[in-house]
Amino acid sequence: MTVADERTAEAAAGTEPPAEPSRYSLRHPKSRIAWIRPAVWAPLLVMLALLALLWQWGADELPYLLPPLGKIGTSLTAEFGYYVDNALVTLGEAAAGLGMGFAAAFVLAVLTSELPLLRRAVMPIAVVLNVTPLVAIAPALVVAFGFGPLPKLVIAALICFFPILINTAAGLRSVPRQVLQVYRTIDAGRVELLWYVRIPHALPFLFAALRIVLPLSIIGAVVAEMSASGSTRGLGTVISVASSMNQLPVVYASILVLAVMGVLLLLAVTLVERRVLHWHDSTHD
C-alpha cells in the first residue's frame, strides 16, 4: 500500500458515518422509546432513592421539620378526597385569576402595540412591576377584600398580568419587517394585520408566558389563602392550619399535591401548545 493509498483509505474511514443514525436515535433525549433503556431512567430512580433515604434519616434527626415518608403516604391515602377537594378550590382560584389576568394583559398588550404613546407610558412601569414580588401585597388584599375568594383571584390575576403583558407585547412586535412591508403594500388594515399576522406571531410568546405564569398563579392563590387566617378552604389554608397544629404529614402531603397539580397543568399547556404551535420550531426540536 502506497502512502497515497493509505491516505485515501484513512479519509474514507474518516468521512464514513459510523452507524451514526441508530446511535443518535437511542441517545436522543426527546425520543419516546429512549425510556426503555435503563441508562435513561436509572439515574433518576437512584437519585430518588437516595433522596428518600436522606429524608428518612432527616426525619429521625429532625422530627419537628420532616415527617417520615410513610406518614405522608398514609395521610394522603386516608384522606384523599379531602386533599382533592381543597386542591380543586385552590386550582379554581388560580385558574380564574389567571384567566382574568390573561384577558386584561392581552387586551392591554394589543392596545400598546397599536398606540405608541400608550406603550411608552405603560411598558416601563410594567417592566418594573414584573420584577416586583407582587405576592407581598397578599395580606393587604385580604384586609381590603376579606376572607372570600376575591383576594385570591386578585392576587393570582395580578401575578400573571405583567409577564403576559410583556411577552405578548414583545410577540406582537416581533413580526419581521419584510413581512410587514408585504402587507403594507396591499394596504392591510390594522385589524386585518393584527388578526392575520401579529397575533399568530405572538402565540409562541404567549405560550412561553403561560409556562411562567401557571406556577405563579398557584403560588399566588396559596399565599393569599395562607394570609387569610379566616379562610376555610384551599390547600394554602390546609397548610397553615396544619402547621399551627404541628401536623407535619398533612403539610407535606398538601405540598406534594400542589406539586402534582403544577406538573399536570404544565403538561396540559404543553399538549395544547403542541397542537396550536405545530408549525413552530419550539414544538419539534
Add this chain to the structure above:
Amino acid sequence: MDGSVKVTGTPALDLRSVRRVYGFGPSATTALDDVHLSVPAGRFVSLIGPSGCGKSTLLRIAAGLEEPDHGTVRVHGVEPAEACAAKMIGLVPQSPALLPWLSVLRNVTLPHKINKGAARRRERIAGNAERAATGAPDMRELLVKAGLGEAMHKLPAQLSGGMRQRAAIVRAFGLRPDVLVMDEPFSALDEFTRESLQDQLLDLWDELETTVLFVTHSVSEAVRLSDTVVVMAPHPGRIVDTVEVDLERPRGDRLFGERRFHEYEDLIRDRLRRAWRSEAA
C-alpha cells in the same frame, strides 16, 4: 412580448427629482439625490449598483413604503399610497416573508382576503378598469405553474429556500399587480435555483403582463431579465446610466452564450466601474 415598446399614456412608474436623506446634520446620508425615472407599462426594469447606492430606498419609495423628502412619485398616475390602497403594487422582498403557520396555498391566497375594498378603488383609477375586471388568477394553477403543485399544502419550513422564494413570487403575482417590485429576490439562492427561478419569473411576467422593478447585484441577471438596466452610484445615491437591452424574447440558453449578450454584460460592467471611479475622484 418581444421588447417592443407599448405606447401608453401614463407611465407605470414615474419618479421626478426624488430626494431622500436619512439622518440630520453632519451624519446625514443622501440615499437618493435628484432621481428621475420613468417606466412605461409592461417593462422589466432592473436597478443595479454598488451597495449603499439607494436601490432599496428607491424601491421602497416606489412601493409607497416610504415618502421622499423632495420630488414626486406616481404609479399609473396616482400617488403610491393610493396605488397600495387599490392593491396595484406587489412586493417580493429579499427574504420570502411567508407566514410560518400557513400552508403555501394559504400564504399566497391571504392577500386576497385582505383589503377587499381595493378592487373597487382599482376600477376607479383611470385606464385600469379592464385590468381590475379580470380578477384574481387561480392560485392553485399559478402554484402548479411555478412548480409548487406538490408543496401546496406544506408549511414554509418544509420547503427549500428556492421553493419559498417561488411562493413569495406567486403571492405577489396573484395580486395581478400593475407594478411588481422585487428587492434582490434571488440573492440567497444557489446558481442553478436562481436560473430556473429567473426563467419562471419571466414566464409569469409574460403571462400576467405587469411592470417589474427589479433590484439586483448581478450583471448577468440584469441582462438576462431586463428591457432596461438602470445603473446607480452611491454618495449621493443617484442614477448614472440607463442601458436598453435590445435582445429578443424569449431569451434562452443559446442567447446567453452569444456575443451580443456578453457585450451587454461588458457594457454594464464598464458603466458600473465608471460609477465607482467617479465616486473615488
